Amino acid sequence: MSKILDNLRYADSHEWVKVDGDIATVGITDYAQHALGNIVYVDMPEVGDEVTQGEDFGAVESVKAASDLISPISGEVIEINEALEDEPELVNQDAFENWIMKVRMTDPSEVEKLLDAAAYGKICEE
Amino acid sequence: MEEKLIKTCLHDRHTALGALMSPFGGFDMPIQYKGIAEEHNAVRHDVGMFDVSHMGEVRVTGPDAYKFVSHIFVNDVTGAPDGQIYYGMMCYENGGTVDDLLVYKVNDNEYFLVINASNIAKDVEWIKRNAEGFDVVVDNQSDYYGEIAIQGPKAEETLEKVLGLNLKEIAFYNFKTFHIDGEDVIISRTGYTGEDGFEVYGSHEFTVRLWDKLIEAGVQPCGLGCRDTLRFEVGLPLYGDELSEEITPIEASLSMFVKLDKPEFIGKEALALQKAEGVKRRIVGIELEGNAIPRHGYPVEADGKQIGEITTGYRSISTGKSVAMAMLDKPYDKLGTKVEVRIRKKTFPGTVVKKRFYDKNYKK
Numbered sequence: 001m002s003k004i005l006d007n008l009r010y011a012d013s014h015e016w017v018k019v020d021g022d023i024a025t026v027g028i029t030d031y032a033q034h035a036l037g038n039i040v041y042v043d044m045p046e047v048g049d050e051v052t053q054g055e056d057f058g059a060v061e062s063v064k065a066a067s068d069l070i071s072p073i074s075g076e077v078i079e080i081n082e083a084l085e086d087e088p089e090l091v092n093q094d095a096f097e098n099w100i101m102k103v104r105m106t107d108p109s110e111v112e113k114l115l116d117a118a119a120y121g122k123i124c125e126e
Numbered sequence: 127m128e129e130k131l132i133k134t135c136l137h138d139r140h141t142a143l144g145a146l147m148s149p150f151g152g153f154d155m156p157i158q159y160k161g162i163a164e165e166h167n168a169v170r171h172d173v174g175m176f177d178v179s180h181m182g183e184v185r186v187t188g189p190d191a192y193k194f195v196s197h198i199f200v201n202d203v204t205g206a207p208d209g210q211i212y213y214g215m216m217c218y219e220n221g222g223t224v225d226d227l228l229v230y231k232v233n234d235n236e237y238f239l240v241i242n243a244s245n246i247a248k249d250v251e252w253i254k255r256n257a258e259g260f261d262v263v264v265d266n267q268s269d270y271y272g273e274i275a276i277q278g279p280k281a282e283e284t285l286e287k288v289l290g291l292n293l294k295e296i297a298f299y300n301f302k303t304f305h306i307d308g309e310d311v312i313i314s315r316t317g318y319t320g321e322d323g324f325e326v327y328g329s330h331e332f333t334v335r336l337w338d339k340l341i342e343a344g345v346q347p348c349g350l351g352c353r354d355t356l357r358f359e360v361g362l363p364l365y366g367d368e369l370s371e372e373i374t375p376i377e378a379s380l381s382m383f384v385k386l387d388k389p390e391f392i393g394k395e396a397l398a399l400q401k402a403e404g405v406k407r408r409i410v411g412i413e414l415e416g417n418a419i420p421r422h423g424y425p426v427e428a429d430g431k432q433i434g435e436i437t438t439g440y441r442s443i444s445t446g447k448s449v450a451m452a453m454l455d456k457p458y459d460k461l462g463t464k465v466e467v468r469i470r471k472k473t474f475p476g477t478v479v480k481k482r483f484y485d486k487n488y489k490k
Contacts, residue, residue: 038161038162
């Protein structure tokens with residue numbers, strides 16, 4: 001059974017968002033890391049890149065395949081989790097602790113379109 | 127339309143072990159049990175086993191068996207002792223590859239062909255069509271045989287213990303038929319991992335019993351996920367990636383298996399011409415700088431244009447390097463050539479290298 005945190009919002013493409021003012025921290029969910037298996041590479045955006053809700057901003061790669069990362073919100077990338085460059089397997093160890101990017105949101109109301117923990121939990125059960 | 131997937135005789139065992147299952151070649155196959163890296167390392171350093179019951183088996187018997195196998199197979203089985211195995215391809219007249227396969231010589235009048243799961247129907251049809259005029263019987267026995275591959279440095283001692291047999295006398299690329307539990311079981315020293323190991327062919331019932339005994343002996347079950355990473359690291363081709371109806375064995379850099387000095391075989395003229403004139407493109411290795419991972423189908427570029435594409439790519443589990451096999455146009459196939467691999471929105475620099483990223487560890 002994968003872990004879902006109550007205080008986060010979720011995209012049906014299995015990314016999570018933690019909102020703090022207009023700053024969004026984004027990662028992939030425990031369900032996603034489990035489905036991917038051994039993560040060997042995280043292709044992250046660069047600081048300063050613009051990301052758009054619903055569009056890809058990178059990829060997370062298991063041994064077998066690459067999966068696109070879909071941005072749950074729009075804005076400017078202000079920080080990436082550089083630890084993942086050398087240790088992508090951290091995402092397997094704790095997908096909620098090991099975020100991928102921080103974004104200054106241009107439209108914080110986009111968060112309202114995302115799922116809450118209960119709704120996301122249902123998607124994972126399907 | 128959803129195709130109904132075939133289950134191998136070990137399907138129940140895979141689901142009971144909690145394997146991640148996925149369609150492959152029309153079969154519902156285990157991709158991984160514990161994790162691709164763990165299973166990969168079990169085979170490289172200890173012993174692992176694979177359900178390869180999806181592979182096809184075709185028995186060719188009759189007075190013309192030698193003549194017929196020579197006609198459809200690019201490698202040369204002339205003068206082979208009984209019990210010898212050959213790797214090679216069947217090709218179309220234009221040199222494109224029908225399939226790559228193993229040919230087991232039982233005797234001059236009997237050969238056992240092991241073909242790829244995804245190609246069984248196509249191969250059997252093609253073999254039968256070309257058998258016209260030859261005094262042979264072509265028998266597709268794929269539904270009868272289950273097959274387990276036991277691979278790794280401890281494969282021999284493990285399988286000897288489990289079966290109570292002496293397997294040391296079976297040399298590399300040789301096989302023996304044993305009578306076990308009232309049936310004939312074929313055991314060959316072959317595999318698709320670059321490690322020492324065996325492939326065991328028997329009835330479904332025998333195969334399930336053997337699987338259970340190997341599990342009891344502590345052998346790591348391995349899925350198709352690491353089967354691909356293992357074969358890739360030692361530069362072995364996979365039909366559909368490095369070989370296809372459009373790719374000849376010469377283009378796949380497998381000319382060593384194409385014996386152009388044979389009097390005749392299907393595709394000889396086209397392949398001889400290609401060999402003489404030189405191919406326009408060829409499978410090579412690429413080593414990437416950095417961590418990005420090249421995948422099947424990604425474009426390879428040089429001099430501002432696309433010069434080929436990736437056929438298989440991984441972060442090598444054994445070496446940690448980002449490496450790939452790729453089909454590249456001449457003259458970009460030369461060792462040391464600098465190329466760029468397009469991965470999503472960016473390109474990453476790489477160098478053309480030999481397509482062997484890890485040394486084979488065969489017991490010859």
